[in-house]
Amino acid sequence: MNRTFNNGIPINTIDITYEKSSEAKEIKLHFHSNYQVIYICEGSIKFTINKKTYTVGADSIIFISHLESHELKILNFPYKRYLIRIKPDYLSSVVNEPILVSIFKNRPETFKHAINLKREESAVIRSLISKMHAEMTNSSAFSLAAVGSYMQLLLISLYRSHRSCFPLSGLDRSFNLVMQVQKYIEENILEQITLKSTAKLFYTDMYYLSHLFKEISGFTFKEYIILQRLSRAKDLLIHTNQNITEVAMNSGFGNVNHFIRTFKKQERITPLQYRKNYR
Template structure:
């Protein structure tokens, strides 16, 4: 029998899930279509390799390597070489914003100037990280008391290991005061995206200069202030489109926009689908 090469349509991990982890062994070559996910993703390869396209850049991840993908970025997998064995942990943005308060650790999911793509692991670190992934698989499957807290703690432990071996991949050269201020503002946006937000009003709220805010936010977060707000609002819109039957107009209002045509244009630019098309494709239609 010849090689089984196929293209697989992968659904979205359900956004109501706080977190989900799994181990998978693929024994066929495949190309996955563009992901429209709403969660952060951590991929740890045990065997084989896979090439991801993220924000126009290609990253090939191999055995004993790890890749972190932000919830704000769509990505595609355009080649997968068998056998491809990997652990995957997907988690809502709330996990980082609500449980991981160390800005250096939280910066792992920010594609800023420090980002270098795939992270190499020593065998010792890979073995330890596999143990943590097994905990994540168990916790997200069984949902025992305080499972969310344990998932957050376990992710934090993984990030610490990555930081110890690869400190250059994290934002450490910045003044700690700048990091704390900007991540406080990022957290403020994450929780107040539905409210009117302007550079001037947020700078005033935090008693800082708006030009300082604009420069430092772009430098640390990797997106301009306005762009980041747009991405957060689109992310929240995707969650509502996947999980509710709210109208596009209602969703537009809930995420902080008062111009539905502007919202639809932004959404289509980011997702290559209109909100209606996205809802039709992903509402209650997901797989792992």
């Protein structure tokens, strides 16, 4: 059973925190099972996501997929930021436009994780995030619905002023194929999924699909499946009492030893250590 906040919002659906820091802090390379949005109010950080390094300061917003490794270091103090953590399933339920969701899901080579906002743009975004934070911390009717609406408004506002930052905004109909394949993988992650069988299912050439999938999503077909399964496993490790074998089976790994090897290769710790560290 999911743990909940006092206002009844499931803790692993969406979480918004505000943090102030006045001392050096460094977060080593790691993954999360949720999407993340970081809005910097003051100070600056250096962060690396999937081997891309950025230095950003106040009035910047950063988008991180649940499939991406990342690390950060605070450079200037005081450092003040909002952090939004969103369960992918929840985001899909409140934001129905694939173009808006693409800022979380797709990573072509030209994608930039950080957006530097003009002062007036930043004021709008900060206001929306502040309202989301208030909904999460105060006991009010329909808080989850309100947070979802504010999240959608945030993405719409960013799209209107920074359309090029959304990966699908400039693509033709081919992106529909990749989005459909991504959805198919996510909905059938417990099944045996191969590139060949998927290409056949979508009536397309296997090599064309492989190339297109990598170009738009930023991951190979195999990488995407493995990372989705690991993300699901991390969620189960934190939010359930399932043993390691059950977690392996319920995240799509047919063999517990293969699961442990894959998890340790990606996270640099075992699944059991991960549970102890993050629960």
